[in-house]
Amino acid sequence: MAKKKAEGYLSGRESRRISRANRKVTNELEKKRKRKKVPESEYLTKMHDPDNAVEFDNLHTYFFTDAGTVKSVDGVSFEVPIGKTVGVVGESGCGKSVTSLSLMQLLQRPQGQVVEGEIRLNLGDKAVDVAKMPYEAVQHLRGNFVSMIFQEPMTSLNPVFRIGDQINEVIELHDGEGKSKEDVKKRTIELLEMVGIANSEGVYRMFPHELSGGMRQRVCIAMALACNPKVIIADEPTTALDVTIQAQVLDLLRSLKDKINSSIMFITHDLGVIAEMADYVVVMYAGRIVEKGTAEDIFYHPAHPYTIGLMASKPVVGRQVDKLYSIPGKVPNPVNMPDYCYFKDRCEMCVEKCGGEYPCEVSLSPTHKVSCYRYYDGQMPEDVNPAAAGEKAENGDPAEGQKPGDLSTAADKDQEGGDVS
Amino acid sequence: MSKQSGSAGGKISASDTKGRGEYTPVTYDPQYILMVNELKKYFPIKGGMMSRTVGQVKAVDGVTFNLKRGTTMGLVGESGCGKTTTGRTILRLSGEKTGGQVLFNGKEVYELSNKEMRSMRTKMQIIFQDPFSSLSPRLPVGEIIGEAVREHNLVPKAEFNDYIDKVMDNCGLQPFHKERYPHEFSGGQRQRICIARALALNPEFVVCDEPVSALDVSIQAQIINLLKELQEQYKLTYLFISHDLSVVEHISDTVGVMYLGNLVEYGKTEDIFRNPLHPYTKALFSAIPVPDPNAKMNRIVLEGSIPSPANPPTGCKFHTRCANCTQRCKEEAPMQREVEPGHYVVCHLYDK
Ligand SMILES: Nc1ncnc2c1ncn2[C@@H]1O[C@H](COP(=O)(O)OP(=O)(O)OP(=O)(O)O)[C@@H](O)[C@H]1O
Ligand SMILES: Nc1ncnc2c1ncn2[C@@H]1O[C@H](COP(=O)(O)OP(=O)(O)OP(=O)(O)O)[C@@H](O)[C@H]1O
Ligand code: SF4
Ligand code: SF4
Ligand SMILES: [Mg+2]
Ligand SMILES: [Mg+2]
Numbered sequence: 001m002a003k004k005k006a007e008g009y010l011s012g013r014e015s016r017r018i019s020r021a022n023r024k025v026t027n028e029l030e031k032k033r034k035r036k037k038v039p040e041s042e043y044l045t046k047m048h049d050p051d052n053a054v055e056f057d058n059l060h061t062y063f064f065t066d067a068g069t070v071k072s073v074d075g076v077s078f079e080v081p082i083g084k085t086v087g088v089v090g091e092s093g094c095g096k097s098v099t100s101l102s103l104m105q106l107l108q109r110p111q112g113q114v115v116e117g118e119i120r121l122n123l124g125d126k127a128v129d130v131a132k133m134p135y136e137a138v139q140h141l142r143g144n145f146v147s148m149i150f151q152e153p154m155t156s157l158n159p160v161f162r163i164g165d166q167i168n169e170v171i172e173l174h175d176g177e178g179k180s181k182e183d184v185k186k187r188t189i190e191l192l193e194m195v196g197i198a199n200s201e202g203v204y205r206m207f208p209h210e211l212s213g214g215m216r217q218r219v220c221i222a223m224a225l226a227c228n229p230k231v232i233i234a235d236e237p238t239t240a241l242d243v244t245i246q247a248q249v250l251d252l253l254r255s256l257k258d259k260i261n262s263s264i265m266f267i268t269h270d271l272g273v274i275a276e277m278a279d280y281v282v283v284m285y286a287g288r289i290v291e292k293g294t295a296e297d298i299f300y301h302p303a304h305p306y307t308i309g310l311m312a313s314k315p316v317v318g319r320q321v322d323k324l325y326s327i328p329g330k331v332p333n334p335v336n337m338p339d340y341c342y343f344k345d346r347c348e349m350c351v352e353k354c355g356g357e358y359p360c361e362v363s364l365s366p367t368h369k370v371s372c373y374r375y376y377d378g379q380m381p382e383d384v385n386p387a388a389a390g391e392k393a394e395n396g397d398p399a400e401g402q403k404p405g406d407l408s409t410a411a412d413k414d415q416e417g418g419d420v421s
Numbered sequence: 422m423s424k425q426s427g428s429a430g431g432k433i434s435a436s437d438t439k440g441r442g443e444y445t446p447v448t449y450d451p452q453y454i455l456m457v458n459e460l461k462k463y464f465p466i467k468g469g470m471m472s473r474t475v476g477q478v479k480a481v482d483g484v485t486f487n488l489k490r491g492t493t494m495g496l497v498g499e500s501g502c503g504k505t506t507t508g509r510t511i512l513r514l515s516g517e518k519t520g521g522q523v524l525f526n527g528k529e530v531y532e533l534s535n536k537e538m539r540s541m542r543t544k545m546q547i548i549f550q551d552p553f554s555s556l557s558p559r560l561p562v563g564e565i566i567g568e569a570v571r572e573h574n575l576v577p578k579a580e581f582n583d584y585i586d587k588v589m590d591n592c593g594l595q596p597f598h599k600e601r602y603p604h605e606f607s608g609g610q611r612q613r614i615c616i617a618r619a620l621a622l623n624p625e626f627v628v629c630d631e632p633v634s635a636l637d638v639s640i641q642a643q644i645i646n647l648l649k650e651l652q653e654q655y656k657l658t659y660l661f662i663s664h665d666l667s668v669v670e671h672i673s674d675t676v677g678v679m680y681l682g683n684l685v686e687y688g689k690t691e692d693i694f695r696n697p698l699h700p701y702t703k704a705l706f707s708a709i710p711v712p713d714p715n716a717k718m719n720r721i722v723l724e725g726s727i728p729s730p731a732n733p734p735t736g737c738k739f740h741t742r743c744a745n746c747t748q749r750c751k752e753e754a755p756m757q758r759e760v761e762p763g764h765y766v767v768c769h770l771y772d773k
Contacts, residue, residue, distance in 0.1 A: 243666065271638065333595070
């Protein structure tokens with residue numbers, strides 16, 4: 001793999017050496033995964049808490065590239081309780097999608113590999129560790145039990161098949177027993193209507209390129225919900241949708257959640273959507289979790305400087321600023337991570353101890369955890385008064401709907417917080 | 422700013438009241454870099470064994486607006502209402518238009534020769550909504566961004582590498598990204614590659630189709646600040662398509678609200694956000710999610726069936742879902758009104 005090299009980059013020889021070493025590692029891992037008829041006992045496990053649907057435990061997912069090992073997910077642990085929604089936010093490229101793809105075993109092969117940790121999945125009568133499962137076994141889980149709405153709809157739609165046929169196929173594959181062709185079609189049309197697609201008969205016969213971005217996304221949502229999955233991974237499912245249809249899709253996900261008690265792992269950059277949907281929030285930065293807690297914890301008492309910066313960056317309707325706040329600096333190179341806090345080079349709230357090794361997790365409350373030196377001596381984050389924020393949302397004239405001016409919330413206060421330090 | 426000298430008729434919509442394809446031509450007004458007049462784009466619906474055309478999707482059905490140099494127009498509206506098609510049709514990226522005019526610097530874009538069109542391509546750029554399908558999987562990122570720059574000889578050879586590095590840095594990409602391939606990037610990182618590719622060509626006019634929705638808010642802020650800086654520096658003009666109304670409010674000078682192929686409301690950003698008039702605009706604003714887990718929302722839920730652009734409702738196209746619908750709305754398409762200076766709406770409620 002001797003490519004034209006950029007200044008100060010790897011030499012062709014070095015790159016070839018890395019490439020050889022990579023192949024050795026990935027071949028071995030692949031061989032293990034590709035085995036057939038693996039006894040179930042090899043990957044059966046026990047949930048640490050039976051009320052959880054999924055438990056990520058110290059997950060490490062690496063990409064073995066020619067430029068070195070990209071540690072996309074580097075020790076991530078969190079739970080998705082049954083019937084609850086966990087929102088995942090974080091810097092673009094911090095490993096949110098890779099975390100969810102690890103659960104589905106849909107990482108790009110062979111370079112993408114789960115190298116350490118467990119992903120325990122509660123199947124009701126038993127629990128499995130997806131990280132140890134061979135491909136063959138995982139296939140049965142996808143669609144039936146766990147299903148995923150992808151960030152980029154074209155990755156899950158086949159450009160040469162009609163929309164209707166693609167959804168029919170999913171239904172037939174997982175749920176088709178005893179269904180006639182007409183029944184399947186009826187169900188497909190019903191699903192398309194459920195996600196708010198007008199002209200469902202017409203769209204049934206269209207090809208993906210004939211749909212708008214948001215319509216493609218809704219087709220993917222329909223496909224993912226076709227078989228009433230117990231765990232739904234939604235990777236930015238509503239980014240391509242306007243706010244009215246977004247509200248409709250969020251309602252749909254919520255009602256499905258209530259109806260069959262599904263759990264949702266919801267990845268999005270829209271803090272407003274997270275606030276609305278999530279029971280728990282996980283904040284990731286550079287492959288690790290820097291803060292997690294209930295939605296109230298994160299929105300009213302954001303503790304990690306990254307979370308605080310994130311909240312301050314969001315433009316708010318009705319609040320005029322010349323320049324938006326944005327966290328200065330860049331994420332470190334994932335091939336070559338520093339040995340101190342990954343956020344230190346961008347952090348505006350550093351304390352003396354920050355030069356030390358990567359900070360470990362501190363509990364601020366039974367639900368609220370943060371990895372940051374500022375809280376080592378028990379200092380608590382400042383409250384963002386929830387009462388005040390609630391008041392503001394209420395005093396709009398309901399007849400006129402939400403007035404833009406009333407939308408200022410938690411983020412206002414965080415802006416100040418960010419500026420002070 | 423839309424209705425001034427030249428654009429006679431005073432209509433941004435309500436094409437149904439006129440015969441198809443008819444419009445009053447506009448004459449060039451130099452203060453506008455882009456003049457779009459009664460633009461239409463229909464897609465044929467094929468059906469049956471012979472793939473005959475059995476109908477038409479009226480994706481863009483008579484859109485009129487003018488854009489001053491160095492300003493930003495935000496375009497919002499329901500998913501599938503024709504925003505992307507409007508942007509692509511202006512850039513002549515989806516075959517022939519069905520009707521209307523697109524004047525870029527006074528020249529009809531659809532009458533340019535191939536050679537003229539090629540040089541025009543660097544001046545008019547688009548940042549695509551779906552970065553995954555618009556990036557070649559076989560080229561490393563440095564090449565994707567630099568390809569057209571080299572082709573059009575925009576910078577001297579000796580400065581090429583530095584130039585690409587600078588553009589990438591501006592868009593939040595790092596030098597070590599240059600050698601990697603698109604599939605090795607996250608969704609948001611890919612979007613930044615698209616932005617860098619478009620901005621590298623020093624365009625005059627950029628259609629930004631959901632440029633920041635795949636990015637985390639901090640990088641969103643960084644890109645928006647960058648777009649604004651470039652605008653000030655080079656007098657860039659943007660058509661900014663987005664579902665994120667807070668971003669639209671921040672970046673736009675004017676805002677157009679689309680519904681089913683037509684602009685239904687248009688005006689200065691402050692006016693639209695302070696005083697939304699059209700029932701659809703009101704419903705849209707009421708659904709903005711608030712970053713507060715205990716916020717109480719007063720959403721206007723749009724009832725009724727969502728009409729299809731292949732078979733739009735008679736009269737006002739919004740009447741199937743409008744809470745204020747009257748008999749007249751079902752029969753007669755509303756005309757455009759100027760309710761306050763520069764603030765236009767297409768709705769019978771504002772008839773005097
Ligand atoms: N196939 C691959 N080869 C090499 N690196 C990869 C590959 N896929 C992802 N990565 C890297 O892994 C990291 C995490 O990517 P991931 O897609 O999980 O980000 P994300 O958090 O979902 O971001 P976004 O919000 O932009 O979608 C990124 O730095 C990305 O460059
Ligand atoms: N190539 C095509 N062939 C047929 N119909 C098309 C084609 N491209 C778009 N359409 C139709 O035109 C309409 C408008 O699509 P467009 O992509 O412009 O919507 P949009 O406003 O950008 O929506 P979104 O916000 O979801 O991206 C849709 O009904 C779509 O199905
Ligand atoms: S540990 Fe220090 S450098 Fe890291 S986020 Fe906390 S305060 Fe900032
Ligand atoms: S014209 Fe009538 S149906 Fe149309 S938006 Fe106005 S009130 Fe509603
Ligand atoms: Mg992602
Ligand atoms: Mg679009």
